[in-house]
Amino acid sequence: MGIAVLLKQVPDTTAKIGISGGRVDESSITKWSISPYDEYALENAIKLKESGYGDVVAITCGPARAAKCLTEAAAVGVDRLIHILTESSLDSIQVQSLLSAAVKESGCDVVMCGKQAADTNSGSTGPGLASSLGFSCVGGVTGVSMDGGVASATRLGPSGMEEVEVGVPCVFTFDKGDSELRRPNVRGIMMAKKKPIDVLTPDDLGVDESYSRVSISSHSSPPKKQPGQKFVGSESVPEVVNKLREEANVI
Amino acid sequence: MAYEALDFYDIDSLLTEEEQMVRDMVRDWVEERILPNIEDACRDGVFPDEWRAEIGEMGILGAPLKGYGCPGLSYIAYGLICQELERGDSGVRSFASVQGSLAMYPIWDFGSEEQKEKYLPGMAKGDLVGCFGLTEPDYGSNPGDMITRAEDKGDYFLLNGAKMWITNGTIADLAVVWAKLEGEIRGFIVEKGDEGFSAPEMKGKHSLKASVTSELVFQDCKIPKDRMLPDVKGLRGPFSCLNNARYGISWGAVGAAQSCFNSAREYALSRIQFGHPIASFQLVQNKLSWMLREITKGQLLAYHIGKKKDDGSWIPEQISLAKMNNVDMALEIARMSRDIHGANGILDEYPVMRHMANLESVKTYEGTHDIHNLILGRHITGIQSFTREP
Amino acid sequence: MRTTVISESSNGALHPVTAQLVGAASPIGGPITVICPGGVGSYDASHISGVTKVISVEGDCFETYDCLAWSKSLSPLVEGDLILSSSSAIGRELISSIAASKGIPVVQDVISLTDGFSVTRTIYSGKAIEEVVISSPCAISLRANSFESAGEGGNAEITTIDVSQEVSVAVKQALARASERLDVSEAEIIISGGRGMGNPANFSHLYEVADVLGAAVGASRAAVDTWDEIPHSMQVGQTGKTVTPNLYIAVGISGAIQHLAGMRSSKFILAINKDPEAPIFGVADYGIVSTWEDALPVLKDHLAELLSN
Numbered sequence: 001m002g003i004a005v006l007l008k009q010v011p012d013t014t015a016k017i018g019i020s021g022g023r024v025d026e027s028s029i030t031k032w033s034i035s036p037y038d039e040y041a042l043e044n045a046i047k048l049k050e051s052g053y054g055d056v057v058a059i060t061c062g063p064a065r066a067a068k069c070l071t072e073a074a075a076v077g078v079d080r081l082i083h084i085l086t087e088s089s090l091d092s093i094q095v096q097s098l099l100s101a102a103v104k105e106s107g108c109d110v111v112m113c114g115k116q117a118a119d120t121n122s123g124s125t126g127p128g129l130a131s132s133l134g135f136s137c138v139g140g141v142t143g144v145s146m147d148g149g150v151a152s153a154t155r156l157g158p159s160g161m162e163e164v165e166v167g168v169p170c171v172f173t174f175d176k177g178d179s180e181l182r183r184p185n186v187r188g189i190m191m192a193k194k195k196p197i198d199v200l201t202p203d204d205l206g207v208d209e210s211y212s213r214v215s216i217s218s219h220s221s222p223p224k225k226q227p228g229q230k231f232v233g234s235e236s237v238p239e240v241v242n243k244l245r246e247e248a249n250v251i
Numbered sequence: 252m253a254y255e256a257l258d259f260y261d262i263d264s265l266l267t268e269e270e271q272m273v274r275d276m277v278r279d280w281v282e283e284r285i286l287p288n289i290e291d292a293c294r295d296g297v298f299p300d301e302w303r304a305e306i307g308e309m310g311i312l313g314a315p316l317k318g319y320g321c322p323g324l325s326y327i328a329y330g331l332i333c334q335e336l337e338r339g340d341s342g343v344r345s346f347a348s349v350q351g352s353l354a355m356y357p358i359w360d361f362g363s364e365e366q367k368e369k370y371l372p373g374m375a376k377g378d379l380v381g382c383f384g385l386t387e388p389d390y391g392s393n394p395g396d397m398i399t400r401a402e403d404k405g406d407y408f409l410l411n412g413a414k415m416w417i418t419n420g421t422i423a424d425l426a427v428v429w430a431k432l433e434g435e436i437r438g439f440i441v442e443k444g445d446e447g448f449s450a451p452e453m454k455g456k457h458s459l460k461a462s463v464t465s466e467l468v469f470q471d472c473k474i475p476k477d478r479m480l481p482d483v484k485g486l487r488g489p490f491s492c493l494n495n496a497r498y499g500i501s502w503g504a505v506g507a508a509q510s511c512f513n514s515a516r517e518y519a520l521s522r523i524q525f526g527h528p529i530a531s532f533q534l535v536q537n538k539l540s541w542m543l544r545e546i547t548k549g550q551l552l553a554y555h556i557g558k559k560k561d562d563g564s565w566i567p568e569q570i571s572l573a574k575m576n577n578v579d580m581a582l583e584i585a586r587m588s589r590d591i592h593g594a595n596g597i598l599d600e601y602p603v604m605r606h607m608a609n610l611e612s613v614k615t616y617e618g619t620h621d622i623h624n625l626i627l628g629r630h631i632t633g634i635q636s637f638t639r640e641p
Numbered sequence: 642m643r644t645t646v647i648s649e650s651s652n653g654a655l656h657p658v659t660a661q662l663v664g665a666a667s668p669i670g671g672p673i674t675v676i677c678p679g680g681v682g683s684y685d686a687s688h689i690s691g692v693t694k695v696i697s698v699e700g701d702c703f704e705t706y707d708c709l710a711w712s713k714s715l716s717p718l719v720e721g722d723l724i725l726s727s728s729s730a731i732g733r734e735l736i737s738s739i740a741a742s743k744g745i746p747v748v749q750d751v752i753s754l755t756d757g758f759s760v761t762r763t764i765y766s767g768k769a770i771e772e773v774v775i776s777s778p779c780a781i782s783l784r785a786n787s788f789e790s791a792g793e794g795g796n797a798e799i800t801t802i803d804v805s806q807e808v809s810v811a812v813k814q815a816l817a818r819a820s821e822r823l824d825v826s827e828a829e830i831i832i833s834g835g836r837g838m839g840n841p842a843n844f845s846h847l848y849e850v851a852d853v854l855g856a857a858v859g860a861s862r863a864a865v866d867t868w869d870e871i872p873h874s875m876q877v878g879q880t881g882k883t884v885t886p887n888l889y890i891a892v893g894i895s896g897a898i899q900h901l902a903g904m905r906s907s908k909f910i911l912a913i914n915k916d917p918e919a920p921i922f923g924v925a926d927y928g929i930v931s932t933w934e935d936a937l938p939v940l941k942d943h944l945a946e947l948l949s950n
Binding site: 014030031068071072075183184185186187189190192193 | 255268269272273276279280308309310311314322323324
């Protein structure tokens, strides 16, 4: 029993991303936050704890500044905080190995995380982690409840919202749902300040952080938007629709 | 979250993590709960009860007070709370200022142990609402000559008189009322059900519309003997409360100014005239630049007086400066912002005129602008110029 | 360089993105194997030009989607230096799971791919572009419509493999959606109407287009204020919601500054308005000067045709 919630610190989704020297300029980022989908995972993890399914362990993997995520999680009721401390840029195998080791150490049999992080927008961590842990995986859920050893999760299926059942251990990746994200209060904030953070290094977890199979070549700004194109008459609609697909790639 | 408050000199870097988290908690709450609903609340002239409950839940009432269930936060944190609430609306911040600085504080500092145990925990949670009765219809800047009086009747006090312009009055469970007992000002706790006490609401306001403003009427109002605040006599009592509230207001005004500045900046960048955004015109840039200057100065004043409140090295005149300066600049910024918005600025699509109207009250209450000016004048010269007395 | 493509299906048939995956792999060179979960689309896959082999994987576990079961079934059969899938929700999950079980790295939602492997993807929700080099063997998911489709004309051999894998996720029941319609704040595509729609009943035409696109329907303040039938929850603008969809379609909306405040950060804006001077055309990427009565039916039909292919 026990719920591990994986939190990733990302630039706040409203932050401007500055690029300098072919790289994203981290110093230009004014605000760092918990990745939005992870917030839903956090809310649901605490809900599950409140229903009696054990304690919540929050795990983050990142540089020193990522500790803030854990403090924010503690302020809303997380029991244990684990910070996998690394300054390195990691590939999916490294990240999943680190998280996998931390989850094993925590003894949790339910893992919750966002369906994708707001920086990479990838969504590899949840399913990849499930695979390496040998856990089941249900993606894109909006809520999870437990009855005996069986979990019920709501997710968007091919024909609409559906309820699925799965046994533990299991990884759940979260989509935005109807859950209202609880606010911390002053008491929670003050208690969070005192909560210790278990700091682990990749070395501690037996993962080589120096060997990454993915290396960043460059960062650049998206191409400037083309000036607006104006058309006259409904006869132009098909042409515009084609442009929406070919040029804009939005449909 | 979309809101980025102007912080040109990076006051943020001076805050502790706890202070930032408290500020962010209130900021998020204002974003989610106040901003989408404030225009309706103003139009209807109501302070929704849910806001009281949610503010209570956040645990921010009586922010700098320690013990009895109170938050025990730093004065900087208290200032940040006021800043964020007032970025939403001055009326919302008034609720918290009155509750914390004017009703909880006097009980905390001057009350008996029994009074503290009885009232403070409930007030900290927002379950009990308090208000502060000092101002009278004929005694505003001159509270010393108040005519509300208390008589010692042996086993009870009898209160007679009226107070006016009392925030929270009609919704309050208790009122901290200042009245003359044998010619000397004392504090009394009057409870909602006390015989001879009523608190009708004052209607027809063009300012602080989302706030409850009331009269407190005492007609042979009987209150038990244990309701007097034992530890304070004279104007020192109410003035200590006011100093705390004024401190919070100096931060609150910054919040309102930040809101007006943001709105003006965004509007100026979007509004095209003569083929260009008005933000490209020199007169508009001059105004925005002035706003940035004043907000930055105001932030530094508020931050510094906050540090002095926290280490105890402050004097009341320093608070007068901060309150007076910041409210004055905020009101100017609101007007200037409205001007930049053009005709659109008069619509409740934008917060500016609401802030402008609110700040007229904020400039007058908690010591008018002119009174604070004279407080400083007296400090500088040693000569009081409030009255014509020799 | 051996490539395995995990095919994508939709409604029981091969999804066109599969041919794009093959098309992306072709310049890399070497044999291309397409693996079809549940055998869906294996015949069509074998006819994509450039495909060397098709593996049709069949079993009960493919009746509904179960990440672990599918991954366990497919992983032993997936070989190669490069594994490709589409970046659909299922595509990403599956390829992540398979990559992890093979201990190879994965990069998602890539928009360009060259030998090396050098790939490009967007990060920070499109605010920046990242170019990375990923060492082989590796797994990469590709964004739909970013690569040239391989043509027809292939004639690959289809091998059928039966697997039986325990399914761990069971669908218990279908739920009614709490609200019939997507909320504007959640949608990737929004179509909004203004006072130019004439009367609230005409919003039905917007709903028809929305249904084709899977879009949410919004409204300008003018529409909300004028008509009780258009609720405030649909309002986009200064005092309504601020939205950042991939595509915002403004119909009969003049583009007053308060409305723009709510939607100007949309990735792409299409405006339909009969007034050629309407301010909305100043921010639109694509503007069509036409009445909505003329434009919307054509829009609906053409979109429906395009999306069904």
